[in-house]
Amino acid sequence: MSPDGKTASQGHNIRQAFYEKIDPHNLTPLWEVLGALVPETPTPRAQAYKWDFAQTRDYLMEAGDLISAEEAERRVLVLENPGLRGQSRISDSLYAGLQLILPNEVAPAHRHTQSALRLVLSGEGAYTAVDGERTTMRRGDFIITPAWTYHDHGNEGDQPVIWLDGLDIPIVELLNAGFREGAPEKSQIVQRPEGDARARYGSNMLPVDFEGEQGMATKLFVYPYVDALRSVEKIASSPTDDHFGYKLRYIDPATGSSPIPTIGAFLQLLPRGMRTRAYRCTDSTIYVCLEGRGTSFIEGQEFPFAQNDIFIVPSWHQLEIAAAEETVLYSYSDRPVQKMLGLWREARL
Known part of the structure; x- marks a missing residue:
């Protein structure tokens, strides 16, 4: 019995009556939800999971027989996290999908406030055009579509081309700042030769009159895999980091910050036989195996992976990676926006 003479049951009923009385006025007691709103540690709804590329590719090719790139606008199979089904999210804050473009197809030009990245996984002969400049898409290339830039894709080769799309759709949705519009023409008119942006901003x-600012989207929209791979291979003669092997982050050369304000991207090399020490961080991270094979251990769950397989490590989940052979991993996460807000945290265990 409480000090005022009421039993626990009576106290509960009185409180419940109070909650029901204030409910029609759109009021609710904070003390009933405080633990969920301000948890002791992150509580992501996203779950650790792996997508087998060979299987997913078969489904994507089947989709190629069902709908054209023009009709679909973007022929994509969304990688939905099992903990977030129906929400088109691979993590609580990020989107991922695998896109297919067949020979002689064009995915029409449009633009939107969501920022996007592309990671080419298979096939040759396709291009992406961004604000009047085309870039040839080659396996492992990291290509960016900054917010509100017109972009289209085409395939002038003789092979199907598949790439991973990563976007900050959930972040933009949270802020209710999404806009989208189509372009006047299906394919952009080429205004600059291929490599122009790289010559101006990536060398x-x-x-002379350009002033880069922290937080702005990069003008350099393609990061060739051959260059990035050369960099991580070059540093592989130095001592190995026990948690990462050899890991570099992509930057905008003009500012030193992330090429996309809301999404960070990384390339990592693990020597054959290495098993990284346990690590966790607050940014949910999507990994893609570009070379080699191994196993990721996420909170004790084992996820064997091979070339082009994709796996997700949710926020504050403990990760270890064992490389069965020399392995190269690309990854992207929401780290830049977390750092900008002073939220990012890591633990090297």
């Missing part, structure tokens, strides 16, 4: 030089 340790900048246009």
Whole structure:
């Protein structure tokens, strides 16, 4: 019995009556939900999971027989996290999908406030055009579509081309800041030769009147895999980091910050036989195996992976990776926006 003479049951009933009285006025007691709103540690709804590329590719090719790229606008199979079904999310904050474009197809030009990245996984002969400049898509290339830039895709080769799309759709949705519009023409008119942006912004030089600012989207929209791979291979003669092997992050050369303000991207090399020490961080991270094979251990769950397989490590989940052979992993996460807000945290165990 409480000090005022009421039993626990009576106290509960009185409180419940109070909650029901204030409910029609759109009021609710914080003390009933405080633990969920301000948890002791992150409680992501996303779950650890792996997508087998060979199987997913078969489904994507089947989709190619069902609908054209023009009719679909973007022929994509969304990688939905099992803990977030129906929400088109691979993590609580990020989107992922596998896109297919067949020979002689065009995915029409449009633009939107959501920022996007592409990671080419298989096939040759396709291109992405961003604001009037095309870039040839080659396996492992990291290609960016900054927010509100017109972009289209085409395939002038003789092979199906598949790439991973990563977008900050859930972040933009949270802020209710989504806009989208189609372009006047299906394919953009080429205004600059291929490689123009790289010459201006990616060669340790900048246009004389250009002033880069922290937080702005990069003008350099393609990061060739051959260059990135050369970098991680070059540093592989130095001592190995027990938690990462050899890991580098992509940057905008003009500012030193992430190429996309809301999404960070990384490339990592693990020597044959290495098993990383346990690590956790607050940014949910999507990994893609570009070379080699191994096993990821996420909170004790084992996820064997091979070339082009994709797996998700949710926020604050403990991760270890064992490389069966020399392995190269690409990854992307929401780290830049977390760091900008002073939220990011890691634990090297």
